[in-house]
Amino acid sequence: MQQRRILSEKQINAELLNGNLATPKWYFPVMGVLGTGVIIGFITILYMFNRGLGVTGLARPVYWGLFITTFVFWVGISHAGIMISAILRLTQAEWRRPVTRAAELLTVFSLLTALFFPLMHAGRPWRIAYWLLPYDFARGIWPNVRSPLFWDPIAIGTYLTGSTLFLFVALIPDLAILRDRTTGIKKGIYTVLALGWRGNPRQWQLQVVAGILLSALMLPIFVSVHSIVSWDFAVTPAVEGWHSTIFAPYFVIGAVHSGVSAVVTMMCLMRWLWKWNNYIRPEHFDALARLLIVVATAWLGFTFLELIFSLYGRDAPEIALRELQIFTWPWNLIFITFLLTGYIIPVGCWLFKRCRNNIAIMFWTTILVNVGMWLERFLIIVPGLARKQVFVYTWEGYWPSPVEWIIMTWSFAWVSFLMLLFARFFPLVPLFEAKESQVFTTEMKVGRATVPMVIRE
Amino acid sequence: MSSLENKNNLSRRKFLGLVGGTALGAFIFEACGVPEQEFIIQAPVDMPEDYVKGEDDWYATLSDTSSHGESLIVRIMQGRAKKIEGNPDFPNTLGKHKTVTETELQSMYHPDRISGPLYRKTSSGNHRPITWKEAKSIINNATSSQGTKTIITKPVRGLNRGLIEKYASIKNMKHLSLASLRDNSMYETTKDVFGTKDLPYFDIKNSDLIISFGLDFLGTWGPVEYEYQFGKFRIKENRGYLYQIEPRMSMTAAAADKWLCSDPGKEGLIALLIADSLLKNEKIKNEDVEYFKKIAGIQEINELNNSNVSLDPKSVGKATGIDYHAIEKLIEKINYSIDKNKKIMFLSGGCVSGYSNSRSINALVYGLNYITNSVNKEGGIIINPENELKHILVNGEVIKMPSDSSWDSYEDWSKEIETWESGGQDLIMINNVDLVNEIPGKKRLVDAIGKAKLSIGFGIVVNDTLERCDLILPSNTSLQSWSSDIPEPKTGYQSYGFGQPVATKPLLRDGSKVLYDSKSFNNVLLDDLEGNLSGLSFMDICMELSDNIYESDSYKNSSIVASSKDDFFRGVMARGGWWNTNQPKVEPKNPEINVINSVASIKRSKNEFYLIPFKSHVFGDGNSLSNPWALGSPDPLTSITWDTWVEMNNKTAEKLDIKAGDIVEVKSEISSIELPVYVHPAVPTNTVAVPIGLGKDNFTRYASGRGANVVDLIDSSKLNENGDIMWNSTTVQIIKTKENKKISKFEGNVPAVQVEPGVPILTLAPGETAEEGFHRAHEEHLEHTFGDHFGDEHSNEKGDH
Amino acid sequence: MVAEKQSKFKWGMAVDIDACNGCQACVIACQSENNIPINTEDNFKDARGIEWIRVERYWEGEFPNVKAKFIPILCMHCDNAPCEPVCPVYASYHTVEGLNVQIYNRCVGTRYCANGCPYLVRFFNYWEPEWPESFQNHLNPDVTVRSRGIMEKCSMCIQRIRRGTRDAKKDKREVVDGDISPACVQACPTDALVFGNQKDPESRINKMKNDKRAYTLLDHLKTNNNVWYLAKVDPDIEAHHGDKHHGEGNHKEDSH
């Protein structure tokens, strides 16, 4: 284990603001590449709006494809924030501190991005107000509250509002620091955003209480968001592979798996890009990897339960679907890749401490997890549609079009772009949390292991 | 015509037009006549407000798609045709229509309709627009001068044919008719077997057992009424049983209870075997057996066998390629039906008409009906009475009304084409026939047409044949023309169909410009005549027929009762025709046939396949394929659209390492074409099948350059007993190419075999309920898939097997 | 619910697959009646052809004992329609006369209803349908021409139902069985399709749905269909019930 050093507040300020007060060399080239991707993406989206959904590879009976897969994927990723900032905060896992903001930020941006997808995938996105807002009072037309598509925006909207507030509340003290260290227009903006933060005890107290309250409020969201997304599928009796009662917990645990993995990926990047080795330390990775082993195993259990439940009925179309999903080329390749990347390789690595402490390995294994999780969503959504019910005559395949691939890739560039943009103007690691952790944390030897200890807040 | 007559005419029209809107319906007058008497219904763009009724009218007219003289009703709003339906009154339509009949709407409003007369002076020059006046004078010059002149049409009947024949005789022209994959043999043979002038009528509905040798009466042959009857045949209390015996699964074979797939040309052996077994059946005691013996040319039963195949199921099975158990079962079923006094009917035609010995097979099979006493009996073959009116007099000129659509044999055609090639042809006049694609040897035909001094083509859109004509004339569609037809086959009594223009010429929406300037073919002919018929329009001739019927003996007790000629005509137009169901039966005359040649030998070497060119149920002869509705409708068996294909058995394909969509070269002795493969479990392993209808270079924006034309592969130098091309006697080689294409079809990408018997299509044993059927099917499925013995009480029985 | 009970009509259809010969006349009739966009070659290649009623063909067995079986499939007008609750904007809607209809104006094109429909009878307009100007002449003025981005499906030819009921009202009489027929029913040459009012005890549809051959598709999903199928009959198969004596010739032939 790496030697811990006690850092001075000054050093913390300097190191953690190194991206905000100065521009790292890699910043503009990377932003240039991402920005190009974002622009290409937006052009493609406009092209699709202009021509119609004909430019996608969707067709009867596969009416939902890459867009919905990616939508579910980003909602899954968004669980990063809820897991790290709400669950870990309430359970007082001390090592969460340096990554709370990045996780929360990832939540906000992935939710924003996720919302793009159902919008884009609609045939007439310009009419979507119909769907979201009960505005047509004169004719008494209301949105259909029975539709999961109506619950989606409510659940996600709530989550997005909560996360944004959470992010902002935690940002206030750091905004004040930035306000004090900048000049000109920048200073003006930071001043407004800092809401007159002076750092007096009452303000600190309010800020901490707000944080804890928000965490508690977000707990139900932890359960609800991905449950509701899963109901988009689970309420549909027509589609084998969708109509499953275990979807809600299955989706939630899957989301935690991919969300936490995404946080780990991000932590690796933060260490490399801003050299925050002092704040994001191997023991953090170690702790997260242990958590992930548990989450991943639970999730795998659900995966197999779901398969077993469905086969138990011995329904001919159900069997045909599983045959496609697991044994038929090229789906069998996707299925194997999904198992390998979603569980076998990463968990296999994490069993070893040497791997858990190796940043590069953690980076690549968590990337693999999210490849696997994306494939999982694809494997749930598409084959069920391609083998819908007994109408073998209309069973079809699905091959996403370049437009869909570009837009999916765009979403990754877009989230990264937003994250980096944010990092340029605001500290990614909360300064006050870093300082607090200096105060509250110590280490203790338990047998041969050294574990981080928490002094109660 | 004098101006006085002209006026009379108008007033008569006005009168009719006024009363036309009453309960019976009405008719609209066509924008074509001599002199032009136009009564255009205005399109809504320039229609006065008080004229917009927002109501529809239905008018009856004749179908152009069906070659059986079917009557339609068309929904009209503001002068535009909106919907086509079968005429519910008319005997051979019964409110139904053939699959692609509705596409006539699209012919009417086709964006590629010829806009006006086009002419070129030399055969290499470019066509340029001319006026109808100029066109008429070109026609008149050509038809009035001496020389070799031919007029070519589809097979037509009734007044339509009468007029053409009259015109041809006045102008000293020859009339030839042509239809694709002609079933001449069947038409000719039935007439000979039953000794009548007209095709007999098949009482499918009331039959108990139908054994059809190749006759595709549920597909591309026969009036829609036969499909209607088939529905009744199936769902009546004593459900009928249909056998189909032919080398390719046609629509009828697909719908049949049992399809026996014989090697091409061998079907006659089965007919002989049936005859043999029937004649040995003690229950058969009827004088009509003599008729059969006459047809078969025998005195005693044992003379039946003139081939070296002995007449027992095993040998016949071996010779025809059919499992002999199935043949035994067939014989058993026939004898059982005889025992139980059930009604049996034997039909023949379709595929069977494409061999060297077609006439013999057809004759034998239809002859079987005499043995089973099925001629002129309910549930059997009904002899059609002849029409009372054989001709009418118009202004003193006799216009004949033939009730049969004879077409000219290929022998005649071949002589004709030779004349063209020799350069001795002065005028070719073609109405709506795509000659160059329908007769084998496209290049030769194109050259031959080019050698004629003048070629005139009538059509709605330009096709490969029309393109070669010097004078191209836009003709009206059936929805815009007067016509008169005699349904063929009649439905056991005499009937006439009348067609009237029901819609006006479409106008451009943003102005009153006419989209195209077409005329009806019949009127152009009349217009070109001097003498007694000059100045008449075809409407006048139709009216004359109506008046003649009104005055005829059989008018009494017929479908229309009227107090005056005008009233009667109005009734005829409203109901789409006239018929008299109270006609006495006629007995068959002595058969005028005496042949047996039961086996056609088609030589096929080991690596070759029998080639069956066929009309797809949707594509038909290809003439509707200018319309995207027809092109975009799935062929029922393969679900393919917009393309031609070659059907190949799945095992054959596997052996040749061919996958669906692979392009293969289909090579006959004459020529070769390239087509994508459709892997098809219902094609014999030694056979491939290709639909006709596409492979045209120029046929509107929709059909040009699509697919390949299988007609090119047929050897037209060998003719059958009827002097016709042997469509189903070609053998081909299949050569795999490296290319592959995605076939445009409705079916998904998984072989459509039900995941479990009973879902979605439940099949029951006779008398079984749906619930029992499901139970049985599910048990079978569980046992088959999981080896379960679920079905408690049945499991024991199963174990005993 | 009350309105449904009070309504004089509950429409339904029966399909006798023993009579159907797979001719596709119903498909074109529906296309013509309902302004269904031209299905281009690419539409079919992309599996985007629109057929409110389609004829599915299933193969059974191997040559020579191979059978082709046809089944026309249209919207089942489920009483308990899975396509309805999932639509966020109520575009998939149930009338008091028991029909599932599509309100094009409202539809935003999420295609959720199409996933919800077990029968695959909802079709999405991926492209703006192209109507050459001259073909616009034959468009049915009683039926909306759909634009891109929306779902469309069989309406049981509601325009014809409206016309039929209105005409009856105008003439001050009841609607009689056979007065109204959707385009596909009218065209079906074998009369395999029968349409009618289930609340009329004398209607043919009522007799057919109570026939012993009647079944509904995917009965286990309990979508409560208003389209009934009358099973195919194969005289050559044996029932499990009743006499167990083994058939004569055919069995030999099938068993090898």
Ligand SMILES: Nc1nc2c(c(=O)[nH]1)N[C@H]1C(S)=C(S)[C@@H](COP(=O)(O)OP(=O)(O)OC[C@H]3O[C@@H](n4cnc5c(=O)[nH]c(N)nc54)[C@H](O)[C@@H]3O)O[C@H]1N2
């Ligand atoms: N060709 C053709 N003819 C049509 C129609 C069509 O579509 N095409 N549509 C028909 C229909 S639906 C209608 S409603 C009628 C309409 O026909 P009109 O009622 O004739 O309507 P406008 O032509 O709009 O002209 C009305 C006149 O009122 C004058 N005006 C405007 N405001 C006032 C005011 O406040 N007071 C007074 N006193 N005068 C005023 C205007 O200057 C104008 O001269 O046309 C019918 N005729």
Ligand SMILES: Nc1nc2c(c(=O)[nH]1)N[C@H]1C(S)=C(S)[C@@H](COP(=O)(O)OP(=O)(O)OC[C@H]3O[C@@H](n4cnc5c(=O)[nH]c(N)nc54)[C@H](O)[C@@H]3O)O[C@H]1N2
């Ligand atoms: N700018 C402007 N706007 C106006 C007016 C104006 O003067 N100027 N006038 C106003 C007035 S007074 C009126 S009445 C309205 C009229 O406005 P609209 O009622 O919209 O009248 P139109 O545009 O004449 O016709 C409507 C459509 O109906 C179609 N149609 C024609 N016949 C039939 C039919 O039998 N059945 C069906 N289903 N469709 C059919 C036509 O092709 C056309 O597309 O416009 C109003 N708006």
Ligand code: SF4
């Ligand atoms: S596609 Fe249209 S009808 Fe279907 S669920 Fe979406 S909005 Fe509703």
Ligand code: SF4
């Ligand atoms: S069949 Fe499909 S579209 Fe029709 S009502 Fe049922 S679920 Fe809805």
Ligand code: SF4
């Ligand atoms: S009922 Fe009407 S809309 Fe429905 S399939 Fe038949 S023709 Fe089409």
Ligand code: SF4
């Ligand atoms: S029209 Fe009738 S017979 Fe033809 S496919 Fe449709 S349902 Fe079957």
Ligand SMILES: [Mo]
């Ligand atoms: Mo108006």
